[in-house]
Amino acid sequence: MAADTRAKAVTLDLRRRLLSSSCRLFFPEDPVKIIRGQGQYLYDEQGREYLDCINNVAHDAPLAVGHCHPTVVQAAHEQNLVLNTNSRYLHDNIVDYAQRLSETLPEQLSVFYFLNSGSEANDLALRLARQYTGHQDVVVLDHAYHGHLSSLIDISPYKFRNLGGQKEWVHVAPLPDTYRGPYREDHPNPAEAYANEVKHVISSAQQKGRKIAAFFAESLPSVSGQIIPPAGYFSQVAEHIHRAGGLFVADEIQVGFGRIGKHFWAFQLEGEDFVPDIVTMGKSIGNGHPVACMATTQAVSRAFEATGVEYFNTFGGNPVSCAVGLAVLDVLKTEQLQAHATNVGSFLLEHLTQQKAKHPIIGDVRGTGLFIGVDLIKDETLRTPATEEAEYLVSRLKENYILLSIDGPGKNILKFKPPMCFNVDNAQHVVAKLDDILTDMEEKVRSCETLRIKHPPEDTHPTQILLTRQQD
Numbered sequence: 477m478a479a480d481t482r483a484k485a486v487t488l489d490l491r492r493r494l495l496s497s498s499c500r501l502f503f504p505e506d507p508v509k510i511i512r513g514q515g516q517y518l519y520d521e522q523g524r525e526y527l528d529c530i531n532n533v534a535h536d537a538p539l540a541v542g543h544c545h546p547t548v549v550q551a552a553h554e555q556n557l558v559l560n561t562n563s564r565y566l567h568d569n570i571v572d573y574a575q576r577l578s579e580t581l582p583e584q585l586s587v588f589y590f591l592n593s594g595s596e597a598n599d600l601a602l603r604l605a606r607q608y609t610g611h612q613d614v615v616v617l618d619h620a621y622h623g624h625l626s627s628l629i630d631i632s633p634y635k636f637r638n639l640g641g642q643k644e645w646v647h648v649a650p651l652p653d654t655y656r657g658p659y660r661e662d663h664p665n666p667a668e669a670y671a672n673e674v675k676h677v678i679s680s681a682q683q684k685g686r687k688i689a690a691f692f693a694e695s696l697p698s699v700s701g702q703i704i705p706p707a708g709y710f711s712q713v714a715e716h717i718h719r720a721g722g723l724f725v726a727d728e729i730q731v732g733f734g735r736i737g738k739h740f741w742a743f744q745l746e747g748e749d750f751v752p753d754i755v756t757m758g759k760s761i762g763n764g765h766p767v768a769c770m771a772t773t774q775a776v777s778r779a780f781e782a783t784g785v786e787y788f789n790t791f792g793g794n795p796v797s798c799a800v801g802l803a804v805l806d807v808l809k810t811e812q813l814q815a816h817a818t819n820v821g822s823f824l825l826e827h828l829t830q831q832k833a834k835h836p837i838i839g840d841v842r843g844t845g846l847f848i849g850v851d852l853i854k855d856e857t858l859r860t861p862a863t864e865e866a867e868y869l870v871s872r873l874k875e876n877y878i879l880l881s882i883d884g885p886g887k888n889i890l891k892f893k894p895p896m897c898f899n900v901d902n903a904q905h906v907v908a909k910l911d912d913i914l915t916d917m918e919e920k921v922r923s924c925e926t927l928r929i930k931h932p933p934e935d936t937h938p939t940q941i942l943l944t945r946q947q948d
Contacts (some may be wrong), residue, residue, distance in 0.1 A: 594758025759842020861886025
């Protein structure tokens with residue numbers, strides 16, 4: 477039976493029998509069966525159209541140029557008709573692609589390694605940093621996630637706290653969150669304060685005889701809650717890391733390739749003088765095709781070469797993957813998607829901010845380009861995460877054919893990372909539905925006596941009262 481004609485219940489049963497339950501579905505209570513995608517839309521087996529604001533897989537989370545872009549699909553098809561082989565034969569696609577990528581990066585980042593996934597790219601970055609520095613230890617941000625390989629689980633607090641704890645060679649610095657972290661928006665210099673926390677972490681490690689190989693950070697922490705670090709933070713962190721003999725690794729897997737609008741790479745928000753030692757990028761560069769890349773300096777690359785051990789990746793940098801990557805760059809340029817991300821992102825950010833003034837549950841709206849987070853809270857003073865409310869809201873949006881996800885330590889951040897072809901009409905539609913649902917929630921709270929909710933605890937948030945009633 478063809479997959480698109482099989483009943484959803486049958487597919488779900490097969491998945492439950494054949495796949496591990498650790499491979500979780502979105503909306504597990506009522507999963508969506510998706511059989512087709514086009515642009516910023518996904519379609520289920522009934523032909524119903526969903527607006528995709530989640531965008532997982534392509535752009536490794538976020539899609540670069542939209543689902544099944546015809547230019548990208550055609551590039552893969554045409555190259556598949558001719559040749560696909562490994563990168564140990566000479567071929568123009570891999571060098572053309574490296575050249576095109578180099579034009580988007582600071583000139584110091586001039587050596588490229590091609591791989592299949594962002595996890596592979598981060599794992600290789602760790603290897604290069606250790607070889608170059610001769611050190612072992614890594615500094616990471618709290619709640620960070622850098623991939624699913626064992627080496628990366630070890631440097632991802634988001635994962636390792638549930639898997640046996642922290643390794644002695646891993647050192648965790650506070651997330652530079654100016655909304656709910658220790659240094660907030662009213663602090664006179666949050667960038668310096670958070671950077672000093674990294675300095676203290678380094679000093680503490682060194683007092684124990686440890687030596688720092690690298691600092692890993694997403695240029696805009698995503699799983700941590702769509703965080704926008706204060707300007708100047710990464711530059712100061714880089715000074716502390718370099719002084720300790722380590723390298724700065726910028727993880728651009730979810731936030732690179734023009735998503736932030738103002739710049740092609742999110743680390744460029746720090747200004748022209750800031751250049752990471754290594755930049756990693758994931759499946760966004762192939763619009764969901766399994767291709768990834770790591771860029772670094774000549775000095776770091778030469779130290780890796782000095783081991784005498786060949787770097788070889790059977791599928792990384794193959795002609796089809798590089799043809800796809802080149803096509804993505806072409807579409808980004810011809811359709812001016814970076815400027816589009818700036819304009820649509822600004823529109824969405826402005827209208828979400830207007831909702832913040834209207835709905836008390838919205839504590840913070842932050843972002844740049846098409847990377848935006850909405851922080852839902854139970855109370856304004858403590859900024860307690862509105863976890864259940866966020867889950868309820870996302871479920872209601874799905875009922876309205878809008879796919880959105882939540883993340884952050886409190887599972888209360890609405891994550892907007894749509895395909896970059898997401899437009900102003902889409903933004904208006906999402907905001908209108910969000911407004912309708914929040915208004916409906918608030919109206920039901922105001923009529924809680926009608927709903928027979930009596931004597932709720934004084935500290936219970938109104939929307940939590942509603943949720944409690946719905947569960948009864």
